[in-house]
Amino acid sequence: MNPITTTLADGFWHWLWFGSPAKSSSAVARIGDELFMYTFWLSVAWFVFLMGLTFYFVVKYQRRPGKKLTRSPAHNTPLEIAWTVVPTVFLVYIFFKGFWGYADAIVAPANAEVINLKAQKWAWRMTYPNGAESPESMRFVYTDAQGNQVTSAQEAPIFVVPAGKPVQLRMSSMDVIHSFWVPDFRSKFDIFPNRYTSYWFQADEPGDHVVYCAEYCGDLHSEMYAIIRVLPEPEYRAKINSWAIPWGDGLAAVGKVLYTTKGCSACHSVDGSRNTGPTWKGIWGKEHEMEGGGKAVVDPNYIRESILVPGAKIVKGYPNQMVSYQGQLNDRELDALIAYIESLGDNPPGPGAGYGESAESN
Amino acid sequence: MTTLHGEIPGAHGSHGGHDHHDGSYLDRKGGMVSTIIDWATTIDHKKIGVMYLVAVLTMFFIGGIAAMLIRYELFQPVRIQTVGEMAGKATGTDLATLFGQKDMSVAQADNIYNRVMTLHGAVMVFMFIVPGIPASLGNFLLPLMLGAKDVAFPRLNLASWYVYVFGSIFGILAIVMGGVDTGWTFYTPYSSSHADPGHWRVVFMILAAFILGFSSIFTGLNFIVTVHKLRAPGLGWFDLPLFVWAMYSTSIIQVLATPVIGITLLLLVFERLFHVGIFDPALGGDPVLFQHFFWFYSHPVVYVMILPGMGIISECIAVHSRKQIFGYKAIAFSSLSIAAISFLVWGHHLFTSEGELAATIFSALTFLVAIPTAVKVFNWIGTLYKGSIQINTPMLYTLFFLFTFSIGGLTGLPLGALATDLHLHDSYFVVAHFHYVMMGGTVIAFLAGIHHWWPKMFGRMYNERWSMFACVLVFIGFNTTFFTQFFLGTRGMPRRYASYPDEFQTLHQISSIGAAILLIGFLVHLAVLVGSLFAGKKAPANPWGGLTFEWEADSPPTTHNFHHEPIAKHGPYAFDDVVPPHCDPKDYPLADPLPPGAKAH
Numbered sequence: 022m023n024p025i026t027t028t029l030a031d032g033f034w035h036w037l038w039f040g041s042p043a044k045s046s047s048a049v050a051r052i053g054d055e056l057f058m059y060t061f062w063l064s065v066a067w068f069v070f071l072m073g074l075t076f077y078f079v080v081k082y083q084r085r086p087g088k089k090l091t092r093s094p095a096h097n098t099p100l101e102i103a104w105t106v107v108p109t110v111f112l113v114y115i116f117f118k119g120f121w122g123y124a125d126a127i128v129a130p131a132n133a134e135v136i137n138l139k140a141q142k143w144a145w146r147m148t149y150p151n152g153a154e155s156p157e158s159m160r161f162v163y164t165d166a167q168g169n170q171v172t173s174a175q176e177a178p179i180f181v182v183p184a185g186k187p188v189q190l191r192m193s194s195m196d197v198i199h200s201f202w203v204p205d206f207r208s209k210f211d212i213f214p215n216r217y218t219s220y221w222f223q224a225d226e227p228g229d230h231v232v233y234c235a236e237y238c239g240d241l242h243s244e245m246y247a248i249i250r251v252l253p254e255p256e257y258r259a260k261i262n263s264w265a266i267p268w269g270d271g272l273a274a275v276g277k278v279l280y281t282t283k284g285c286s287a288c289h290s291v292d293g294s295r296n297t298g299p300t301w302k303g304i305w306g307k308e309h310e311m312e313g314g315g316k317a318v319v320d321p322n323y324i325r326e327s328i329l330v331p332g333a334k335i336v337k338g339y340p341n342q343m344v345s346y347q348g349q350l351n352d353r354e355l356d357a358l359i360a361y362i363e364s365l366g367d368n369p370p371g372p373g374a375g376y377g378e379s380a381e382s383n
Numbered sequence: 384m385t386t387l388h389g390e391i392p393g394a395h396g397s398h399g400g401h402d403h404h405d406g407s408y409l410d411r412k413g414g415m416v417s418t419i420i421d422w423a424t425t426i427d428h429k430k431i432g433v434m435y436l437v438a439v440l441t442m443f444f445i446g447g448i449a450a451m452l453i454r455y456e457l458f459q460p461v462r463i464q465t466v467g468e469m470a471g472k473a474t475g476t477d478l479a480t481l482f483g484q485k486d487m488s489v490a491q492a493d494n495i496y497n498r499v500m501t502l503h504g505a506v507m508v509f510m511f512i513v514p515g516i517p518a519s520l521g522n523f524l525l526p527l528m529l530g531a532k533d534v535a536f537p538r539l540n541l542a543s544w545y546v547y548v549f550g551s552i553f554g555i556l557a558i559v560m561g562g563v564d565t566g567w568t569f570y571t572p573y574s575s576s577h578a579d580p581g582h583w584r585v586v587f588m589i590l591a592a593f594i595l596g597f598s599s600i601f602t603g604l605n606f607i608v609t610v611h612k613l614r615a616p617g618l619g620w621f622d623l624p625l626f627v628w629a630m631y632s633t634s635i636i637q638v639l640a641t642p643v644i645g646i647t648l649l650l651l652v653f654e655r656l657f658h659v660g661i662f663d664p665a666l667g668g669d670p671v672l673f674q675h676f677f678w679f680y681s682h683p684v685v686y687v688m689i690l691p692g693m694g695i696i697s698e699c700i701a702v703h704s705r706k707q708i709f710g711y712k713a714i715a716f717s718s719l720s721i722a723a724i725s726f727l728v729w730g731h732h733l734f735t736s737e738g739e740l741a742a743t744i745f746s747a748l749t750f751l752v753a754i755p756t757a758v759k760v761f762n763w764i765g766t767l768y769k770g771s772i773q774i775n776t777p778m779l780y781t782l783f784f785l786f787t788f789s790i791g792g793l794t795g796l797p798l799g800a801l802a803t804d805l806h807l808h809d810s811y812f813v814v815a816h817f818h819y820v821m822m823g824g825t826v827i828a829f830l831a832g833i834h835h836w837w838p839k840m841f842g843r844m845y846n847e848r849w850s851m852f853a854c855v856l857v858f859i860g861f862n863t864t865f866f867t868q869f870f871l872g873t874r875g876m877p878r879r880y881a882s883y884p885d886e887f888q889t890l891h892q893i894s895s896i897g898a899a900i901l902l903i904g905f906l907v908h909l910a911v912l913v914g915s916l917f918a919g920k921k922a923p924a925n926p927w928g929g930l931t932f933e934w935e936a937d938s939p940p941t942t943h944n945f946h947h948e949p950i951a952k953h954g955p956y957a958f959d960d961v962v963p964p965h966c967d968p969k970d971y972p973l974a975d976p977l978p979p980g981a982k983a984h
Contacts, residue, residue, distance in 0.1 A: 038873045040886070053802045057873070060800065064793035071764060077786055078767035079774070082704070090959050092973040093769040095707040102762045105754060112750040115800050121741055123800025127739055142577075163462065163885050171462040174882070197573040198670055200735060200809060205876025207806040213671065213737040214572065215664030220737075231884065233620055233877045235735075237566045239577060240490045240497065243461070243880040249900035339564040 022100040030058040037354065047222045052122040060115060093248045126208050129221035133189035136182070138220075140199035140212045142194065143241035144284065147190075153264035154282035157179050158380035159248060175244035177231075182224065182249055184258040189221040195349075200236035202250060209235050224251040265297075276361025280352055288343065291365055298343065301334050305366025321359045328355060407842065407939045420678050426537035429940060431544050432523030433840065434830045436833075438490035438548060442510040449503035449903070452478055454864075454898040456496050457891045461489055461882035465643040475882065475967065489882075496881035501588075504567030509592045510551050513684060514827055516691035517637075518547070518602055520832050521630050521755055523840060525606060527933035528624050530615025534671075535608040535969040549596030557587035566879060567589035568681075571662035571673040575654040586652055588589035593648045596641040599687075603637030606630050615932065617951035624931045624955045625701075625714055629694025632718040636683045636690075636725060644680035647673065673737055678729035686725040688821055690718055692828030693759060697833050700763050703778035704770030705958040710762040717755035724752045734804045742801055749799040756792055760785065776850045777927075783858050787823025791816060794869065813873025818865045819888065829855070830908070838922030842939040845915035853911060856904030863897025930957045933966045 032225035038061070039054065077297070095326075137148040148154055161173040182188045192201060194214045203208035206222040224230070239254075252260065267274050280286055288297035304319045312335040317323050326333050328350065331343035406427045411418050422430055456478040464474045476484075476492035484491070522540065527532050532810045534540050557563050563585050565574040578585050609632050610623070623631075639813065651673070652658045662673040701708045708714060730737060730745030737745075763785060772778070794816045797803035803818030807813060838844055876887050883891065925934040932949050933940075953961050959974040 025830060037414055038870065040874045042687075042879040050806075053806055056800060056807075057803045060797045061801070064796065068789055069794060071760065071789060072786060075764050075767060075782065078764070079772055079782065080772070082767065082770045082772050084705070087969075087972060088771065089972045090705060090771055091769045092959055092977075093706075095710075096710045096713070100765075101758075102538055102711060105758055108757050112753055112796075115796055116747055116750050119481045119800025119802045119804070121748060123742065123746075123798075123805065124739075125807055126802060158462075161884060165462070165464075166473070169464050171464045173884070174461060174463050174473065174817040197577055198736075202809070202875075202877060204810075209735055209805060209808060213664070213736070215669060231875070233875070233880075235877045237497075237570065237573070239564070239573060240494045242497070243493050243882045244489065245579040285575070311860050 023295045037179045040258050048208045049126045053207045056118045129189040133187035133190050138190040138192040141195035143245040145247040149261045151265050153261045156281035177246040177248050179248045181252050182261045183254040184251045187223045192218050197238050198236050202233045202235040205230040227251045272357045272360035273364040275357035301362050301365050303367045324359050408942045409939050415835045436519035438516045446506035449499050454895040458895045474533045485980050493881040498562030501563050512688045518652035528918050530932045531613035534605045536604045536605050543598045548729045550591050553587050557584040560584040563588040572984040576663045589648050589717050597635045597644045599641050603634035606634040615949050625697035626694035628715045628718050630689045632722040633690045636687050640683040649678040678732045681778040683725040688825050692825040695828045699777045699781040701956045702927050704772040706766050706770035707956045709765035720755050735808045745866035746801050772980035777831045777835035779854045784827045791819030810872035811868045811876045814878050815865045815868035838926045839938050841916045842922050843919030844922050845911050850911045853904050860901030866893050867894045928963040928971050
C-alpha cells in the first residue's frame with residue numbers, strides 16, 4: 022500500500038470507524054476493512070461534491086424580485102449518460118471487491134481446526150474435537166459513575182482457540198435462530214435449528230474477543246455473550262486436554278465435569294445452597310414432596326426422567342424452569358450424572374436399592 | 384398559455400371574490416353530530432385524505448413515543464450491581480422503573496425493552512410509513528393533479544380508511560394486552576413457537592399487519608385506475624406531475640407485493656394456532672422460507688415507502704426553484720424501473736443466512752437498483768441549476784432531504800457489498816442506514832409535502848419563521864441521533880439490544896440527546912401547524928406559483944375540486960413561459976420569449 026492509502030485507511034480513520042486499530046484481528050477482516058474504507062472515501066467524495074454543488078446553486082440562484090427566469094436545457098443526453106455510466110463503474114468495482122472478500126470469509130481452508138458450536142436461548146456451547154467443553158466463564162466488570170462495582174448480567178463462557186491457525190465452527194441451534202458475530206473478526210453468520218452453518222476465522226495474536234448474538238432471539242438476547250480467547254497453539258492443546266472428559270476416572274468423575282460443561286451448575290448447587298433448582302447435595306435416596314401432591318424418591322429413574330422430561334415431576338417450591346436435555350446427553354453421560362449425584366448423597370444406598378417405577382425410556 | 388392578467392379564462396376561483404356556488408370541502412353542514420356523520424360517511428377524496436392524515440400522524444406519534452422510550456432505556460446499559468456476597472441488583476433498567484417496576488430481574492427488564500422495540504418497528508412500518516404519504520397526501524392530491532373530481536372508486540377509498548382503522552385497532556389491542564416481543568419482522572420459529580406461547584397478542588399483531596395490507600391494496604388499485612382513466616383532457620402521460628408518476632409506481636408495487644405478505648402472515652397464524660409445520664423445524668418446517676416470503680414483500684415495500692417521498696421532492700424542487708425538472712422522463716422511468724427491480728433484490732436481507740450463489744446474485748442486483756436512485760438525485764440537483772430558488776419551509780426540507788437521503792443511499796453501498804455486509808448486517812450500521820432512508824428520506828419528504836400543500840389543504844398559511852426554525856431543529860436532532868449509530872454499528876453494537884458493553888455508552892448518550900432535540904423540533908412543527916388553523920393568514924389559491932392543476936383549485940378546494948373541468952395546455956413545469964394561475968405576473972416574471980423558430984426544451 023502506498024503512504025496515502027495507508028493514512029486514509031489506518032490510524033485515526035480506522036479508529037474512528039472500528040475503535041482500536043489493533044482490533045481487526047483476522048486476515049479476512051482486513052480485506053473487509055479495506056473495502057469499507059474505500060467505499061467510505063468514495064462516498065465522502067461524492068457527497069461533498071453533490072452537497073457543494075447544491076449549496077453553490079442555492080446561493081447563486083436565489084430568487085430576486087423582478088428578476089426574469091433564465092432558460093436552461095431540460096435535459097442533456099451526454100451528461101445523463103455520463104452520470105449513469107460513471108457511478109456504474111464504481112459500483113461494479115465495489116461489487117467484485119465485496120464478492121472476493123466474501124469468498125475468502127465464507128470458504129474455510131482445508132486445514133482448519135473444526136469445532137462444534139451450539140446456540141440456545143441464551144447461551145453458547147463449543148465442543149472440541151476431543152469431546153471437551155469449556156467449564157470456564159467470566160462476567161464483564163465495570164465501575165459505574167458512583168464508584169460501584171457493576172457486572173454484565175450474563176456470564177460469558179470462555180472458548181479457547183489456537184493462534185495462527187484457521188478455525189472453523191460447525192454451528193447449529195437448539196431452538197430459534199441465532200447469529201454468531203465477533204466484531205473483531207468482522208464477520209457473522211446465522212445459526213439455524215434445522216441445519217449446520219459454518220463460520221471461520223484465523224486470529225494471529227493471543228487475546229480476547231467478544232461474541233454477540235446478532236439475531237433477535239427473545240428475552241435475554243441482549244445478554245448472549247461469549248469470549249473467544251486466542252492462545253498459542255501448545256497452550257490451547259493443553260487447555261482442551263485438561264477439559265477433556267476423564268472417562269478413565271470413573272463415572273462420578275465424568276459426571277462432575279458434565280455438571281459444569283452442560284450448564285447444570287447454573288441452577289443446581291452441590292453445596293446445599295438454594296438456587297433456581299434443588300441442590301444435589303444429599304438428595305440421593307431421599308423422598309421429596311412434589312408440586313400438586315405426591316412424593317418421589319430420588320433414584321436413577323427419577324433423575325433420568327428429570328433430565329429428559331423435566332416438567333414431569335416438579336419438586337415442591339421450585340418453578341418449572343428447566344429445558345429438556347433430550348438428545349443433548351447420551352446414555353453414558355446420563356449414567357455419569359446419576360453416579361455423580363449418588364456420590365453427593367449422605368449414605369449411598371447399596372446395590373439392589375429400590376428402583377421404583379420405571380420411567381419412560383427413550 | 385400566458386395571459387396578461389394571469390387569469391385562466393373560465394377558472395375564476397377565490398381570486399375574484401367568492402362568486403362560486405359550491406363552498407369549500409371544509410365547510411360545516413349543520414351541528415357537531417351531523418358534521419361527524421358527514422365526515423364518517425364521506426366519499427370525498429379530500430376528506431378521506433385528511434382523515435388518513437390525522438390517523439397516520441396519530442400512529443407516528445405512538446411510534447415516536449416508543450422511539451423516545453428506546454433512547455431513554457439505552458442512555459445507560461443494564462448491569463448487575465453487586466450487593467453482598469451472592470445477591471445482585473439490576474441497574475440501568477430505566478424503562479422498567481418508568482413503568483413503576485422496581486427491582487426487576489434483567490430478563491424482565493429486557494423483556495419490556497423488547498416489547499417497546501417491537502412496538503416502535505411495527506407501528507412505524509405497518510401503520511405509519513407504508514400507508515403514510517399515498518393515503519394522506521396521495522388521496523388528497525392525485526385527483527386534483529389529474530384535474531378529476533374524485534378517485535375512480537370513491538366508496539372503495541372510504542372502505543380502505545375503515546379497513547386501516549380496523550387493522551390499527553388490532554395492533555393497539557395487541558399492545559394493550561401486554562405487547563409483542565417478536566420484532567416487526569416476525570422471524571420464525573421465534574414468532575411461531577416461542578414468543579408468548581399460547582397467547583393471542585402475537586396473533587393480533589400479525590392480523591393487524593394482514594388487515595392493513597388490504598387497505599394498501601384498495602388504495603393502490605384505486606390510484607392505478609384513476610391515473611389511467613380520469614386524466615383531464617389534454618393531460619398525456621408525460622404531462623403528469625412527477626408526484627403522480629411516483630404514486631402510480633407505488634401503487635403497482637402495493638397491488639403486486641401485498642398479497643404475498645398476506646399469505647405469509649396467514650401461514651404464520653396457522654402455524655401458531657394449529658401447529659401446521661411450515662416454518663418451525665420442530666414441526667417439520669423451514670425458518671429461512673419465512674425470511675424469503677417476508678422480504679419478497681418487505682423489500683419492494685421499502686420503495687412503497689420512499690417513492691412517494693421522491694415524488695414530493697420532485698414537485699417541491701421544481702416549484703420553489705421555478706424550474707423545469709431536469710430529465711423529467713429519466714425521473715419518471717427511474718420510478719418505474721425502481722418499482723420493477725425492487726422485486727428482485729429481497730435476498731440482500733439474507734446475506735448471512737442464504738447460500739453463496741444466492742448471496743452473490745442478490746448482491747449484484749442490489750447494486751443495479753442503486754443506479755436509478757442515484758440518477759434521481761443528480762436530476763434534482765441539476766434542476767437547481769439556473770433556477771430562481773426561494774428558501775421557505777418546503778424548500779428547506781427538500782434540501783434537507785437531498786442531504787440525508789444521499790447519506791442513506793451511500794451507506795447502502797457497504798451493506799450491498801458482501802464482504803462488508805458480513806460485519807455490518809444486523810448491527811447499528813443497518814439501523815442508522817434505514818433511518819437515514821426512511822426517516823431522512825420519507826419522513827422528511829412528508830414534512831416537505833405537508834408544508835408545501837398545507838395552504839391548499841386547509842386554506843391557511845403557517846408561520847414561516849417558526850416552521851423554518853423547527854426544520855433546523857429536526858435537522859440537527861435527526862443527524863445527531865442517527866449519525867452516531869453508524870459508528871456504533873461498525874464498532875460492534877448489535878441491533879435490538881436492551882443493553883451493551885461499556886465502550887458504547889458515550890455514543891448511545893449522544894444519540895439519545897439528539898432524539899430529544901428531534902422531539903422538540905416535531906412539537907414546534909405541531910404547534911405551528913395547529914396554530915395556523917386558528918390564527919393563520921388566509922392562504923391564496925396559489926401561494927408558491929405552481930403550474931399543476933391543484934393550484935388552479937381554490938384553497939381549500941371546493942367539494943367538486945374545480946369550478947370548470949381543467950384542460951391541460953402546458954407542461955406541469957413550464958415556468959419559463961406561463962404565468963401561474965391566480966398569480967400576479969409582476970411577482971412571477973417569465974423568461975424572455977424564445978426567438979421565432981426556436982424549439983422549447
